[in-house]
Amino acid sequence: MRKFSLRAVLVLFLSVFVIPFSLAVAEDDDYLSALNQEAQKVGAKATGTGTTGRTDGSGMSSISREAFEAELKEKYAGSAVFYSKLPPGSQEEIFLEYQDGATIAELRKKIMDRFLHR
Numbered sequence: 001m002r003k004f005s006l007r008a009v010l011v012l013f014l015s016v017f018v019i020p021f022s023l024a025v026a027e028d029d030d031y032l033s034a035l036n037q038e039a040q041k042v043g044a045k046a047t048g049t050g051t052t053g054r055t056d057g058s059g060m061s062s063i064s065r066e067a068f069e070a071e072l073k074e075k076y077a078g079s080a081v082f083y084s085k086l087p088p089g090s091q092e093e094i095f096l097e098y099q100d101g102a103t104i105a106e107l108r109k110k111i112m113d114r115f116l117h118r
Contacts, residue, residue: 065095079108082115090114 063071073080083091094107094114102110 068095068098076104076108079111083111086111086114
């Protein structure tokens, strides 16, 4: 009977027990799942297949102010807090700019500018 070298036994042990377990754990990792979801969102936006369209075929906004505020609160909690502290006129102005196609970065800057009275 042949003796197995220590290296062969170690490789066999790693390939049978450790590597499959590591891969299974990596699939269940919340952080990696979140990264994968964000990558899919970015990929969908880049190809134009995103599901968060702001306008319908006629060019009219298909999102209500409540939906805009809910999205802001869900994705940008800090900005949502400052937005909620703005006077109703400023909130309406920001929402209208959102309807006109302003980017979220522009809106977040405007929220802070309005909050800080700039």
